[in-house]
Amino acid sequence: xxxxxxxxxxxxxxxxxxxxxxxxxxxxxxxxxxxxxxxxxxxxxxxxxxxxxxxxxxxxxxxxxxxxxxxxxxxxxxxxxxxxxxxxxxxxxxxxxxxxxxxxxxxxxxxxxxxxxxxxxxxxxxxxxxxxxxxxxxxxxxxxxxxxxxxxxxxxxxxxxxxxxxxxxxxxxxxxxxxxxxxxxxxxxxxxxxxxxxxxxxxxxxxxxxxxxxxxxxxxxxxxxxxxxxxxxxxxxxxxxxxxxxxxxxxxxxxxxxxxxxxxxxxxxxxxxxxxxxxxxxxxxxxxxxxxxxxxxxxxxxxxxxxxxxxxxxxxxx
Numbered sequence: 001x002x003x004x005x006x007x008x009x010x011x012x013x014x015x016x017x018x019x020x021x022x023x024x025x026x027x028x029x030x031x032x033x034x035x036x037x038x039x040x041x042x043x044x045x046x047x048x049x050x051x052x053x054x055x056x057x058x059x060x061x062x063x064x065x066x067x068x069x070x071x072x073x074x075x076x077x078x079x080x081x082x083x084x085x086x087x088x089x090x091x092x093x094x095x096x097x098x099x100x101x102x103x104x105x106x107x108x109x110x111x112x113x114x115x116x117x118x119x120x121x122x123x124x125x126x127x128x129x130x131x132x133x134x135x136x137x138x139x140x141x142x143x144x145x146x147x148x149x150x151x152x153x154x155x156x157x158x159x160x161x162x163x164x165x166x167x168x169x170x171x172x173x174x175x176x177x178x179x180x181x182x183x184x185x186x187x188x189x190x191x192x193x194x195x196x197x198x199x200x201x202x203x204x205x206x207x208x209x210x211x212x213x214x215x216x217x218x219x220x221x222x223x224x225x226x227x228x229x230x231x232x233x234x235x236x237x238x239x240x241x242x243x244x245x246x247x248x249x250x251x252x253x254x255x256x257x258x259x260x261x262x263x264x265x266x267x268x269x270x271x272x273x274x275x276x277x278x279x280x281x282x283x284x285x286x287x288x289x290x291x292x293x294x295x296x297x298x299x300x301x302x303x304x305x306x307x308x309x310x311x312x313x314x315x316x317x318x
Contacts, residue, residue, distance in 0.1 A: 004076070006040045007069050009033055012046065013068035017056045069076040077251040079279055090283045091120035099142040101243045102271060106296060107143070113292050121284050129221060135275050140285050142274045142294075145240075146265070154277045156289060158297045160270035164242045165201075165262050166253040178236075178256050181212050188235030190226050192264060200236055204261040206221035239266055258298040271296070 007024075013033070023030040034051075041048050058066060066194040080284035098107055103125060111123050132139050134153060148155050167187075172178075176186055181203040191199045191214075200213045219234050220226050223243060230237040231252060247253040261267060273289050275281065 007038045007073060009036055010040060010062075010091055011066055011069045013037065013049070013056060014062065015070075019056065026270060039298060043268060048230055054098060075279075078167060081268050090118050090287055093122050093124060094284045094288055095124045095126070095138060095140045096143070096288070097126045097128070097132050097137070097139045097141070099145055100127045100129060101240060102143055102145075104224065105243060107292075110292055113295075117291070118284075118287060121288070123288070136275065139280075140275065141289060144272050144274055145269045147268065147272055148274045150215060152249065154279050155273050156273045156275075156293065158271040158273060158293055160268075162261055162265050163238050164244050164258075165240050165246070165256045166230060166231045166244050166248065167236045168253055169232055169251070171230075172254060179208055181257065181260065184212055184214055184236060188217040190229050190237040191215050191219045191234045192220040192223065192226060192238070193219050194264065196285075202259070203265050203269075204263075205259060211308055238262055 004155045009026065013019065016022055016025075019030045019033050023033045026033070037049060044065075045304055046061045047059050048065055050057040050059060095183075096107070104127065109124060111125065114121070114123070128140075130143055131144075133150075135143060143158075145159075145161070146318055164183075171188075174186075176183065178184065178187065181201075184201065189199075189201075198213055199216050199219075200211050203210050205214065218226075218229055220229075223239055227236070227239060227247075227304065230239075231247070238258065244253055244255075249257050263269070273292065275285055275289070
């Protein structure tokens with residue numbers, strides 16, 4: 001007996017409650033359907049259906065069997081699709097979600113370079129600061145700055161990042177020197193919008209930490225806006241190191257209190273590529289994750305990746 005076909009037939013009957021409709025779906029006779037269900041019941045030694053000339057009713061055992069089969073057959077179909085995707089040339093739509101600053105500063109040139117290697121993979125890039133549910137929002141890869149905590153996902157840490165407190169030279173020329181964390185209280189501070197009314201930066205030197213609450217001059221939920229305000233001399237801003245690296249290197253911004261680690265959340269943040277935990281990772285997802293990791297993973301690569309163009313000279317990921 002073809003057990004998989006028997007499972008599919010029984011699940012169809014549980015949904016249609018009709019042997020003839022199931023037979024039509026599968027292109028076989030109603031008699032063949034009935035015989036296979038009977039063989040299944042004999043093998044399991046349990047009655048799954050109560051049949052009469054007018055209706056088909058599932059027994060309690062039949063209801064539980066149908067419920068279990070839904071998940072089993074869904075996983076089998078998913079596995080078939082993944083195997084097919086692996087055995088054929090990488091192609092299809094790849095849905096990517098990212099935090100805004102990483103998505104703007106790092107991903108576009110990587111996407112352009114990836115397209116030259118895999119022209120049949122089309123990327124749909126969404127940038128928001130909101131958390132996403134990979135399954136519900138149908139996202140293939142989510143680039144997030146905090147490690148995932150939900151069940152059913154896998155993560156790949158690309159790098160651990162710090163936040164740098166920076167300001168423009170013009171701003172600093174007119175303000176008191178910043179020597180200690182407490183000195184931010186006499187400065188204009190630009191804050192990233194978070195839930196709640198209080199704004200706090202946490203400073204860590206060796207093992208000592210201190211939280212400094214302040215009243216910001218400007219608040220925004222967009223890092224690009226805060227970066228531009230800092231460049232214009234509007235005050236101090238705390239942003240990811242890869243976001244301000246080029247401005248510091250070019251002398252447009254100055255890093256402040258470099259002997260402290262500073263955050264507005266926690267000190268375990270970085271960039272995590274997060275995907276659903278499935279038995280087999282589709283080729284399009286695996287290839288893009290490998291390509292991104294090849295160019296940004298590690299301590300220094302994320303800095304050189306910011307704003308860089310990647311072409312056919314890039315090596316093909318394994």
